[in-house]
Amino acid sequence: MIAAAPGALDLDKLYAARLYAARARPYLATALYALHVVESRTVSTMAVDRYWRCYVSPVFVARTPEEELASVWVHEVSHLLRDHHGRGDRVARERGLTGRGDRLRMNLAADCEINDDAFDDDLPRPEGAVLPGLFGLSEGELMETYLREIVMGLVTRDLAWLDCGSGADGLEREWDLGPDGAHGLSEQERDAVRFRVAQGIRGRPGHASKSWRRWAEEVFHPPQPWRQLLGAAVRSAVAGAGGADDYTYGRPARRSAGVPGVVLPSLRRKPPRVAVVVDTSASVSDAELGSALLEVAAISRAVGGRRDLVTVVSCDAAARIVQPLCDGEGITLLGGGGTDLRSGFAKALRGSPRPDVVVALTDGQTPWPSARPSCRTVVGLFPRIHDYSANEDDPDYVPDLPPDWAHVVTIGPTP
Amino acid sequence: MPTRTPLDTTAPRGTSQLEVAAELLALLRDTATEPRPDIQLEALTLAVAADLPVLLWGEPGIGKTAALTQLAETLDLPLTTVIASVHEPSDFSGLPIVGDDPATDGVPMAPPEWAVRLVRAGRGLLFLDELSTAPPAVQAALLRLVLERRVGALQLPPGIRIVAAANPRASAADGWELSPPMANRFVHLQWVHDHDVVVRGLGGTWPRATLPVLDPTRLAEAVAFARRAVCGLLTTRPKLVHLLPTSETRRGGAWPSPRSWDMTVSLIAFATAAGSSREVLSLLVRGTVGDGPGLELLAALDRMDLPDPEDLLADPTRAILPERGDLRQAVLDGVVEAVRKRPDKPRWDAAWAILVRALDTGAPDLVVVPATTLASLRDQDWEVPASIERLAGAVSLSRRADRAAARTAVAARAGR
Numbered sequence: 001m002i003a004a005a006p007g008a009l010d011l012d013k014l015y016a017a018r019l020y021a022a023r024a025r026p027y028l029a030t031a032l033y034a035l036h037v038v039e040s041r042t043v044s045t046m047a048v049d050r051y052w053r054c055y056v057s058p059v060f061v062a063r064t065p066e067e068e069l070a071s072v073w074v075h076e077v078s079h080l081l082r083d084h085h086g087r088g089d090r091v092a093r094e095r096g097l098t099g100r101g102d103r104l105r106m107n108l109a110a111d112c113e114i115n116d117d118a119f120d121d122d123l124p125r126p127e128g129a130v131l132p133g134l135f136g137l138s139e140g141e142l143m144e145t146y147l148r149e150i151v152m153g154l155v156t157r158d159l160a161w162l163d164c165g166s167g168a169d170g171l172e173r174e175w176d177l178g179p180d181g182a183h184g185l186s187e188q189e190r191d192a193v194r195f196r197v198a199q200g201i202r203g204r205p206g207h208a209s210k211s212w213r214r215w216a217e218e219v220f221h222p223p224q225p226w227r228q229l230l231g232a233a234v235r236s237a238v239a240g241a242g243g244a245d246d247y248t249y250g251r252p253a254r255r256s257a258g259v260p261g262v263v264l265p266s267l268r269r270k271p272p273r274v275a276v277v278v279d280t281s282a283s284v285s286d287a288e289l290g291s292a293l294l295e296v297a298a299i300s301r302a303v304g305g306r307r308d309l310v311t312v313v314s315c316d317a318a319a320r321i322v323q324p325l326c327d328g329e330g331i332t333l334l335g336g337g338g339t340d341l342r343s344g345f346a347k348a349l350r351g352s353p354r355p356d357v358v359v360a361l362t363d364g365q366t367p368w369p370s371a372r373p374s375c376r377t378v379v380g381l382f383p384r385i386h387d388y389s390a391n392e393d394d395p396d397y398v399p400d401l402p403p404d405w406a407h408v409v410t411i412g413p414t415p
Numbered sequence: 416m417p418t419r420t421p422l423d424t425t426a427p428r429g430t431s432q433l434e435v436a437a438e439l440l441a442l443l444r445d446t447a448t449e450p451r452p453d454i455q456l457e458a459l460t461l462a463v464a465a466d467l468p469v470l471l472w473g474e475p476g477i478g479k480t481a482a483l484t485q486l487a488e489t490l491d492l493p494l495t496t497v498i499a500s501v502h503e504p505s506d507f508s509g510l511p512i513v514g515d516d517p518a519t520d521g522v523p524m525a526p527p528e529w530a531v532r533l534v535r536a537g538r539g540l541l542f543l544d545e546l547s548t549a550p551p552a553v554q555a556a557l558l559r560l561v562l563e564r565r566v567g568a569l570q571l572p573p574g575i576r577i578v579a580a581a582n583p584r585a586s587a588a589d590g591w592e593l594s595p596p597m598a599n600r601f602v603h604l605q606w607v608h609d610h611d612v613v614v615r616g617l618g619g620t621w622p623r624a625t626l627p628v629l630d631p632t633r634l635a636e637a638v639a640f641a642r643r644a645v646c647g648l649l650t651t652r653p654k655l656v657h658l659l660p661t662s663e664t665r666r667g668g669a670w671p672s673p674r675s676w677d678m679t680v681s682l683i684a685f686a687t688a689a690g691s692s693r694e695v696l697s698l699l700v701r702g703t704v705g706d707g708p709g710l711e712l713l714a715a716l717d718r719m720d721l722p723d724p725e726d727l728l729a730d731p732t733r734a735i736l737p738e739r740g741d742l743r744q745a746v747l748d749g750v751v752e753a754v755r756k757r758p759d760k761p762r763w764d765a766a767w768a769i770l771v772r773a774l775d776t777g778a779p780d781l782v783v784v785p786a787t788t789l790a791s792l793r794d795q796d797w798e799v800p801a802s803i804e805r806l807a808g809a810v811s812l813s814r815r816a817d818r819a820a821a822r823t824a825v826a827a828r829a830g831r
Contacts, residue, residue, distance in 0.1 A: 012779070012808070016815035019780035023816065033740030033781060066819035121827035122820075183738065188697045192717055193741060195710040220706045407666075 009039040009058040017069035024070060024122040027200045027208050031077045034193045036183040042175040047165025048076045049176045050085045051184030052193075055165060068126045075114055075126070076164060081194055082215060084110040084143060085170040091144055092170065106169040109146035116140060117209045140211065194219055226411045227295055230380055233407040234274070234299045237357045237376035273309045275348035275355035279341045279362040289361060292380050292411055296359050297331055311355070313348045315341075341366040349373055360406075368403050377406040451622035455606060456482055457691060458698040460489065460626050462602045463540070463576045465685045467678050468561050470546075470593075471580040473606030478613075479580045482606070483542045489626045492540040492576065495533055499549040499557055507556035509567020526567040538574035547581040562600055580606075593667040595659060602678065603669045603702040627689035634688055641683035645676055648715045655708045671704040679703050679712070721746050724753040731768035740781055747773055747785040751792075758792055764800050771802045774809060782809045 014037065022029040035048070040055040047055045054076060061069065079085075088106045091097065097106075111130040116139035119125040132139050135150050166172050177184070185193070201208045201216035208216070276296050278289065297310050311332045341362055346369075348358050356375055363382040379402045402408045462469045463486065471479050480496065487494035505511070509524025533539050543557055561579060564571040579601075593601075612622050649656055660670045669675065682699045693713065701709035721742060727734045727750055737743050747770065754766045766789055774782050786806055793799075
């Protein structure tokens, strides 16, 4: 093969590297091939835009060996698959990050998310790759988390040359061809490529790393913010259970004067009674439990409940956390029950007057009531990673899943 | 006397304050429009044209009502807006009217005035706004109106199209929740505002969407295409026919069932007859059967667009391959697969010709895997075609990658 003229982009080398990348990471092949190469002398290495164009510096290709180029291919396509520009825009809006420096931090945070498990023996880590360890952070977190922790300072000054383009952080660059340029992918096409890659990973998960498997599970069903979900579940349970505002024939409507002899329903309010069953096997952190409990109290007040209508049934292990919370919020605390959630439910339902809604906050490592309780039930579940090796006496032990009559909201760190 | 405002002193004699205010208001309302594609509005138009109940999900104040006004103008339908939250259930199920002898004549349920007007007009767009802030009993009555098209004793004529709007669950003021059977009857459209459009609009120029027009010559073709697309997918993915949502996150949204697939067929046919883009179709399909099944259907549509391997093999010299690398790779894989299924010498040669064409017109690394597979299909008696020489570039590319892999392996061993 003839060596490329000096200064020109060595396409053969670039494509050989892509072939290498596709062999090392077969599940990313579709995405790698979907990228459109654009030669550019303004980029320092390789960069992508949100329309899946890949801008390549000829000088960078000339001085980098194929295997490292392959790693860069994988790195750049990861930015696009993981929608770093879209997430970057969202974070920028939410946290009011407008400066160029913020976008550089976003780029670095996104790099950390990718690089912490992108490379191995088949795909060498390129020189100068940004890793969470560089900022003293632990691996396996998301871009949004890293972004909070990374502070501009001495460390980042050396990294300022690193630039993965608008595809990595959403900030338009001077070399970008923009939405009207040739060979861009439309939003639907981008979704289709992402979907194909995710399907490939889910079909044969053994090939992909842990974070890619997590990505494939969540790409089209991102975990929802639990506060809002819990709020919606409690609201709907409270509204449907005869509490809140609804029509009743118990009193005649004001309109009845217009239609003599007919009983029309009227609007009336019954403040909902909410019982919160807190079941912690000493494995729920104070912060998690506290925020969830306060959330429930706030929601039930917002829908018209009064302070005295929220009761908490606490189980022994949690008493030390629950007691001060309830005192501080003016919530009635019923005495401790067993460590069994069933007794907690029984106690809540025995309350007088009876609650309209029972909200159970639990980590799920418990037996559940065998029959549907007589009122609506919302379960706030603290997810626990099942460590089967810890339970050596009974290797087949699997905790019961929450029953299907309950609204289950998984409570976790808000992304 | 210092009671006069500055405006008053400069105004010509005989002009009242209110007239000046009217002038200012006229200036403020004097806005221009510019054409701009609006895929949300296009999707809404198609769903309304297809006579499917639409549910717009969107935060308050982002222009759902404005969109409906424009839609009504385009379809030339009178718009009736009913704010659900200020009505009572009896406004939708009918107000009882007591006659002289209820025991023999019964008590008729009288419809409200707006419904009578709507039925008399025979056609119109009924917009049920703020569904989510209405009390549960009103919502129940409204859903009957949407699904059975009845208001009290009145049956709405077929010329009336219904659109409802609701706030997302997370921001709803109280317990609005669609049960899965209800959710399954709607086309769910997420209504979001476009930052640029809003800023430009406040500056005085609002977008004017060019709305889809159904092409009467393409109707039969559109129906055939829609049926082929949905049946093709459901044949290979029987699980997708009926999939009840289980998790809390997906509650109240779209999910696949025979009913929603039937709606999908209509929507694909309408989008095809209108020549709408894939973006519009994506909104509609994902809003009808949900994200996962919707994306699978769209992926299947993409594959239907690719050239048929048999056509390519029949005439390799005129083969036109897609520009995009991943699609091109899918076509080449398809060609090799077709040869593997029914191998003979002419087909094998034709496949080589297609690979050479791919190499001449695009990136060489795409050709490596299909070429390797095709080479392995060779029968002992088959002579290697001369054109295979031209694939040397791809082979050297492959070797280059192999060498890099060897270097990496050495480095990995050394590093250990």
